[in-house]
Amino acid sequence: MKKIHLGIFDIHTPNQMTQGLWTHPDNQTVRYKELSFWIELAQILERGKFDFMFFADSYGYPKNKRELAFREAVYTPSNDPMLLISALAAATKHLAFVTTASPSYEAPFANARRFSTLDHLTNGRIGWNVVATGGVSGAECFGRGAVLPHNERYDQAEEFMEVSYKLLEGSWEDDAVSADRESRLYADAGKVHIVRHKGNYFNVTASHASEPSIQRTPVLFQAGSSDRGRDFAAKHAEGVFLKAPTLESLKAQVEDIRRRAAAYGRGASEIKIFTGLSAIVGRTRVEAERKRDDYRRHSSREAALLTYENATGIDLAALDPDAPFADMNTEQGRTHTERYTKHSAKPQTARDVMDNFAEKEFRGITLCGTAEDIADRMQYWVEETGVDGFNLERYVLPGTHLDFVDLVVPELQKRGMFRQQYEESTLRERLFGKGATRLADSHPGSGYRRPSHERE
Numbered sequence: 001m002k003k004i005h006l007g008i009f010d011i012h013t014p015n016q017m018t019q020g021l022w023t024h025p026d027n028q029t030v031r032y033k034e035l036s037f038w039i040e041l042a043q044i045l046e047r048g049k050f051d052f053m054f055f056a057d058s059y060g061y062p063k064n065k066r067e068l069a070f071r072e073a074v075y076t077p078s079n080d081p082m083l084l085i086s087a088l089a090a091a092t093k094h095l096a097f098v099t100t101a102s103p104s105y106e107a108p109f110a111n112a113r114r115f116s117t118l119d120h121l122t123n124g125r126i127g128w129n130v131v132a133t134g135g136v137s138g139a140e141c142f143g144r145g146a147v148l149p150h151n152e153r154y155d156q157a158e159e160f161m162e163v164s165y166k167l168l169e170g171s172w173e174d175d176a177v178s179a180d181r182e183s184r185l186y187a188d189a190g191k192v193h194i195v196r197h198k199g200n201y202f203n204v205t206a207s208h209a210s211e212p213s214i215q216r217t218p219v220l221f222q223a224g225s226s227d228r229g230r231d232f233a234a235k236h237a238e239g240v241f242l243k244a245p246t247l248e249s250l251k252a253q254v255e256d257i258r259r260r261a262a263a264y265g266r267g268a269s270e271i272k273i274f275t276g277l278s279a280i281v282g283r284t285r286v287e288a289e290r291k292r293d294d295y296r297r298h299s300s301r302e303a304a305l306l307t308y309e310n311a312t313g314i315d316l317a318a319l320d321p322d323a324p325f326a327d328m329n330t331e332q333g334r335t336h337t338e339r340y341t342k343h344s345a346k347p348q349t350a351r352d353v354m355d356n357f358a359e360k361e362f363r364g365i366t367l368c369g370t371a372e373d374i375a376d377r378m379q380y381w382v383e384e385t386g387v388d389g390f391n392l393e394r395y396v397l398p399g400t401h402l403d404f405v406d407l408v409v410p411e412l413q414k415r416g417m418f419r420q421q422y423e424e425s426t427l428r429e430r431l432f433g434k435g436a437t438r439l440a441d442s443h444p445g446s447g448y449r450r451p452s453h454e455r456e
């Protein structure tokens with residue numbers, strides 16, 4: 001049985017996943033502004049030997065239903081997850097952190113400096129989720145009237161990666177820094193190269209601000225599963241977050257990404273694929289089902305539909321419920337339109353989509369039962385689809401994480417599916433084995449290392 005990797009999916013807001021569940025009396029997510037809340041979660045996950053804590057992030061909120069968005073805390077308020085990470089790293093030793101930064105909005109120079117800083121401060125426990133973001137209200141936050149069309153956002157993201165590799169991999173030579181007090185030589189300017197990038201979207205003339213960190217480029221993650229998204233993942237990602245409506249479509253997506261990676265000269269094992277996992281665990285099945293019913297009573301259908309509209313630009317309630325849900329692509333994210341068209345087992349009507357989405361929202365595999373039940377199903381999905389791990393999704397916090405760590409993790413360990421102890425120190429080594437601290441030689445980013453690439 002192959003050993004799996006485990007992360008959790010979170011966001012620096014009071015509300016995520018099942019809309020409305022922030023009102024549940026056991027849910028402490030209204031404490032999202034308190035550092036102690038996040039430290040407590042990180043320490044629970046480290047006790048459970050999790051690989052990483054992943055924070056999604058985006059800008060803007062659903063402006064066309066403002067009253068509902070604020071009433072139900074749909075994508076608002078929203079704090080910056082990156083600013084949590086130094087504090088969480090100080091309160092843990094092994095747990096790694098993956099956070100989101102969007103090439104659609106960030107500046108590559110500042111972004112590279114932030115990730116290098118975090119790689120230094122966490123001693124290599126950092127990953128970057130690269131998202132070609134498509135929200136309209138997000139674009140307005142940055143003074144951009146219109147969001148770039150879908151495929152052009154991926155062109156922009158491609159160029160963002162190129163500049164990032166130039167800065168992170170190519171600017172400072174490995175032995176540029178001596179930090180020698182006696183000879184009064186901190187760094188040798190001759191070994192710090194100026195990146196001169198002039199492109200369609202970005203112009204940068206600078207040497208990288210930070211000296212080389214242990215991983216240099218943070219471990220790269222990606223989550224868009226449209227055609228362009230998967231191609232981007234196959235080329236750049238070392239970790240991919242995939243969700244699919246059926247086992248068959250997840251398996252097909254996993255195979256597709258690995259096939260595309262091979263076409264870029266990368267090995268199948270150079271990309272770890274994670275799928276979302278929502279697990280309601282009880283000491284008995286009855287206890288788990290009782291929890292599930294209780295959670296359902298706190299959910300909000302109108303808020304759930306608003307999250308769909310925000311992700312896709314489609315107001316499901318405004319469609320004719322009996323009309324077929326086909327050819328529904330918009331210029332916003334496509335993952336959640338294609339989930340009900342291309343990747344669906346059978347044709348859907350607007351009503352089907354509405355009912356399914358209100359129940360599942362953005363959750364991945366949804367399980368409810370005892371620890372043995374959950375471990376059985378996880379094992380089955382790994383064996384059948386070839387995924388390498390799971391991203392645990394919250395219902396109530398810290399309850400969801402506590403149940404998983406106390407009940408499911410020991411069961412996975414008993415089956416030899418999950419580590420008993422941490423061994424490797426950096427995130428990249430944890431995913432790819434001891435010694436793999438830097439991008440693999442077959443990764444396109446490694447081509448920007450000196451002296452193979454001229455950048456002046």
Ligand SMILES: Cc1cc2nc3c(=O)[nH]c(=O)nc-3n(C[C@H](O)[C@H](O)[C@H](O)COP(=O)(O)O)c2cc1C
Pocket residue numbers: 009055056057058100129131132133134150222223224225226227228229230241242243276332333334335336391
């Ligand atoms: C696990 C996971 C994490 C995601 N994280 C983010 C995120 O942090 N920010 C965001 O805007 N979208 C996030 N998404 C959504 C997709 O990345 C989003 O749909 C993407 O912008 C659109 O790409 P696509 O058109 O290729 O689907 C996430 C999706 C998944 C499955």
